[in-house]
Amino acid sequence: MPEHASAHAGPTSDALVRRDDQGSKIGMWLFLFTEILLFGGLFLLYASYRHRFPAAFHSGGKTLDVFIGGLNTVVLISSSLTVALSITALRRGAKRLCLGLLGFTIACAATFMVNKFIEWSAKFHHGLIPGSEHMAQLPHGEAVFYGLYFAMTGLHGVHVVIGASLITWVMLLIRRGKTTGENYVVLENVGLYWHIVDLVWIYLFPLFYLIS
Amino acid sequence: MNAHANSTTPEHDAGQAHEPLSYGLLTAIWVGLMVLTVVTVTVSRIDLGFLNVAVALGVASVKAGLVIFFFMHLKYENRLIKGMVLTAFIILAIAIGFTFFDVGYRY
Numbered sequence: 001m002p003e004h005a006s007a008h009a010g011p012t013s014d015a016l017v018r019r020d021d022q023g024s025k026i027g028m029w030l031f032l033f034t035e036i037l038l039f040g041g042l043f044l045l046y047a048s049y050r051h052r053f054p055a056a057f058h059s060g061g062k063t064l065d066v067f068i069g070g071l072n073t074v075v076l077i078s079s080s081l082t083v084a085l086s087i088t089a090l091r092r093g094a095k096r097l098c099l100g101l102l103g104f105t106i107a108c109a110a111t112f113m114v115n116k117f118i119e120w121s122a123k124f125h126h127g128l129i130p131g132s133e134h135m136a137q138l139p140h141g142e143a144v145f146y147g148l149y150f151a152m153t154g155l156h157g158v159h160v161v162i163g164a165s166l167i168t169w170v171m172l173l174i175r176r177g178k179t180t181g182e183n184y185v186v187l188e189n190v191g192l193y194w195h196i197v198d199l200v201w202i203y204l205f206p207l208f209y210l211i212s
Numbered sequence: 213m214n215a216h217a218n219s220t221t222p223e224h225d226a227g228q229a230h231e232p233l234s235y236g237l238l239t240a241i242w243v244g245l246m247v248l249t250v251v252t253v254t255v256s257r258i259d260l261g262f263l264n265v266a267v268a269l270g271v272a273s274v275k276a277g278l279v280i281f282f283f284m285h286l287k288y289e290n291r292l293i294k295g296m297v298l299t300a301f302i303i304l305a306i307a308i309g310f311t312f313f314d315v316g317y318r319y
Contacts (some may be wrong), residue, residue, distance in 0.1 A: 022290075029293060033300040040304045047308065048315040066253065073249050081242040084283045088232040195284045202275045206268035210256035 021185040028189040032196050035159075039200050042152050046207060049144045056141025060149070061211035065119060069209035072115050073201065079108030080198040083167070083191045091181045095174065102171050105194070109164035116157050120150075130154075149208055156204060159197045166190045230288035241282045248275050 082101040089098035127134040130150045173179040252271040281287040
């Protein structure tokens with residue numbers, strides 16, 4: 001299967017393939033800008049409400065578990081490393097290592113979501129359920145803090161699941177020889193998506209967990 | 213680090229001319245990100261007033277820079293992609309900055 005791509009490899013078509021790769025990378029970045037704007041809008045909302053209700057954000061932040069949040073930071077940053085390493089591995093012809101690194105990334109994504117489940121369950125246990133009566137009756141500042149907490153970490157969690165699904169898909173492509181050391185732009189673009197997921201968490205962690 | 217990235221020949225400019233980043237470099241970036249995570253958690257435990265927010269956002273932005281330039285290998289991309297990313301972040305900074313000036317100082 002890998003011969004498939006190189007079958008057309010004259011000097012001209014080779015150049016065309018390369019130009020397409022560049023185009024698809026630009027397309028991926030453009031899409032990522034919309035993601036940055038999506039989360040950027042929520043961060044703006046966070047900044048405004050935190051300015052309005054500093055005390056509630058302060059006490060709300062104290063109820064979040066810094067250990068789990070910190071652990072999830074380590075997990076996500078490590079998963080970003082393994083995605084970056086997997087591109088190098090594939091380009092150097094180490095296909096099995098590449099698949100192993102991507103498998104590790106998916107395990108990290110699963111760990112992240114399990115931790116998130118534990119965290120949210122604890123909040124639900126205290127009656128902090130999005131849209132519930134209890135949430136609505138909280139003082140304005142706290143309602144806004146927990147509302148933003150659920151909305152932003154929830155939207156981020158959805159991105160973790162999507163990212164892990166995309167990595168699973170690209171692993172299948174690599175296994176089938178459709179994504180190779182010479183034709184790896186899909187892996188690169190999926191990697192870019194995963195790093196954006198990491199990037200958002202890099203801001204979410206201090207803004208929610210470390211305001212004490 | 214890489215001469216190819218700045219090459220003016222269209223073949224190199226249009227293609228993925230840069231060499232794969234070494235395992236060592238990527239791991240070093242990871243170590244840096246881990247150290248910065250410890251720094252941001254430690255500093256958050258010391259009461260510095262307003263500076264706490266500044267340090268938290270500063271450290272987060274350095275971490276974001278490391279992720280963008282190395283893990284997302286923006287450092288090795290051509291000027292077009294670099295310019296696009298820069299523009300996107302400037303627009304985001306304007307959107308957040310100007311709106312926050314209004315929210316923060318109007319009343």
